[in-house]
Amino acid sequence: MTTRNRRFEIRFANQALANLRGRLLRDLSNEYFACLLAKRHDIGELVIFTVVEALYPTWYRSQSAAHLQVDKRFMEQVLIEADSRFDVDTVFDVHTHPFSESNAWFSGGDDNDESTFAHYLYNTAPELNYGSIVFTRSAYKARIWDVDRGRACHYPALIKTQKPSERVPSPDDSSSGEDLVTNDINGMFHRSVLALGLENMRLIANNQKITIAGVGGIGSIIGEHLIHMGFSQINLIDFDTLELSNLNRIVGATYKDARGKRLKVEAIKESLEKINPKACVNAYPISVFDESARHVFASSDWIIIATDNHASRYRIQELAFEYYVPFITAGVNITVDEGQIVDMSGEVILVRMGDNICLTCLKRLSYNEIAKDLHPDGAVRNGLVQKGYVSGHGVKEPAVKTLNTHIATMAVDTLVNQYTERCADVPILVYEDNGFPMIYEDKASLRNKNAECIICGM
Numbered sequence: 287m288t289t290r291n292r293r294f295e296i297r298f299a300n301q302a303l304a305n306l307r308g309r310l311l312r313d314l315s316n317e318y319f320a321c322l323l324a325k326r327h328d329i330g331e332l333v334i335f336t337v338v339e340a341l342y343p344t345w346y347r348s349q350s351a352a353h354l355q356v357d358k359r360f361m362e363q364v365l366i367e368a369d370s371r372f373d374v375d376t377v378f379d380v381h382t383h384p385f386s387e388s389n390a391w392f393s394g395g396d397d398n399d400e401s402t403f404a405h406y407l408y409n410t411a412p413e414l415n416y417g418s419i420v421f422t423r424s425a426y427k428a429r430i431w432d433v434d435r436g437r438a439c440h441y442p443a444l445i446k447t448q449k450p451s452e453r454v455p456s457p458d459d460s461s462s463g464e465d466l467v468t469n470d471i472n473g474m475f476h477r478s479v480l481a482l483g484l485e486n487m488r489l490i491a492n493n494q495k496i497t498i499a500g501v502g503g504i505g506s507i508i509g510e511h512l513i514h515m516g517f518s519q520i521n522l523i524d525f526d527t528l529e530l531s532n533l534n535r536i537v538g539a540t541y542k543d544a545r546g547k548r549l550k551v552e553a554i555k556e557s558l559e560k561i562n563p564k565a566c567v568n569a570y571p572i573s574v575f576d577e578s579a580r581h582v583f584a585s586s587d588w589i590i591i592a593t594d595n596h597a598s599r600y601r602i603q604e605l606a607f608e609y610y611v612p613f614i615t616a617g618v619n620i621t622v623d624e625g626q627i628v629d630m631s632g633e634v635i636l637v638r639m640g641d642n643i644c645l646t647c648l649k650r651l652s653y654n655e656i657a658k659d660l661h662p663d664g665a666v667r668n669g670l671v672q673k674g675y676v677s678g679h680g681v682k683e684p685a686v687k688t689l690n691t692h693i694a695t696m697a698v699d700t701l702v703n704q705y706t707e708r709c710a711d712v713p714i715l716v717y718e719d720n721g722f723p724m725i726y727e728d729k730a731s732l733r734n735k736n737a738e739c740i741i742c743g744m
């Protein structure tokens with residue numbers, strides 16, 4: 287594939303872009319400069335650069351409102367750092383045009399300097415990728431440099447953040463497509479606009495790709511909630527087929543679907559598109575471990591994990607951290623002892639890159655459970671079941687729709703709140719119905735988390 291057909295994205299951890307812009311645009315009487323260290327990931331036509339760190343020069347050779355000269359030694363230090371780190375293979379140079387409010391562009395001087403630097407890198411450190419970003423007061427333009435047959439050329443790139451409120455517009459961002467809210471001639475979202483506001487509904491309905499992993503008792507309700515809330519691009523991942531015992535809780539599945547052992551993703555896709563024919567719902571009857579799932583997760587704006595086993599959660603978290611895709615997990619528990627429900631609860635966990643929490647340090651992943659699903663030796667897997675560390679495959683867990691609905695609603699509320707920012711973020715939200723129903727924030731798990739997590743520690 288040539289560079290020409292590729293889509294370049296520069297992804298930031300939560301608050302990282304706001305911090306960078308805040309620091310570079312604090313003083314509008316001068317241009318400022320920074321270097322970003324990043325890691326490149328090629329997944330088909332999509333090329334993602336995940337920003338690992340920002341480095342700032344301590345002084346400038348010269349500096350004004352429309353001019354900047356950085357000390358050569360600073361750039362040397364940046365390249366030495368980039369070269370010596372296993373988690374970095376890309377350098378971005380970033381500078382500001384504080385004289386410009388929105389209109390973001392690279393000047394002829396920028397073109398010359400950056401083209402020279404692209405050639406220099408190509409000759410001295412060919413393993414390093416190079417890109418650049420310019421910020422005006424309220425916009426940006428970004429590009430990736432490449433040297434092809436002796437000529438330096440550049441390709442536009444877009445920035446992605448964890449939260450919409452950190453987002454900044456770029457003249458290259460023409461992917462907006464149809465505005466499904468303004469063109470909502472049937473009035474499907476009229477009441478939603480009244481509640482959430484036009485701008486928030488536009489953010490939600492246009493260009494947000496949400497992937498639901500697991501479309502069982504919780505995932506199917508989440509899918510229906512997403513369609514009703516206005517999300518228009520939804521991926522469904524689940525290789526399971528329907529059976530009659532699913533019909534007490536899977537939304538969108540019919541008796542006929544279950545009798546015909548239809549794929550869950552196919553039945554639910556059909557049901558969601560019946561509600562909103564303008565929505566694009568993709569059905570992936572695959573395991574989250576399939577290589578083809580990688581692109582689906584990596585290209586998502588959000589992942590919602592509604593699978594019922596530890597191994598798949600572990601795998602999705604791994605991919606989410608690799609590509610900086612924020613995710614929300616939704617899970618329930620019903621414990622029955624001698625015919626009596628002794629626990630009926632569920633929780634929703636919000637994980638964004640840069641927040642320093644994950645399922646691992648919150649102790650939500652059991653390695654015995656993961657081993658039961660993934661260990662290559664069948665004897666070891668069976669041994670874990672026999673020893674009673676985990677339950678066996680095919681064991682039907684108790685499940686009811688009312689509990690699932692509470693948890694699915696909390697998960698979608700958490701997602702919608704990322705756009706509206708109506709409420710403060712709650713990393714772990716618990717619903718419990720043990721004699722007295724309540725929803726509360728689980729602060730104890732946050733306090734007791736493993737402070738030195740290698741998965742989410744940045």
Ligand SMILES: [Zn+2]
Pocket residue numbers: 381382383392393396420
């Ligand atoms: Zn410039």
Ligand SMILES: [Zn+2]
Pocket residue numbers: 642643644645646647648739740741742743
């Ligand atoms: Zn962690």
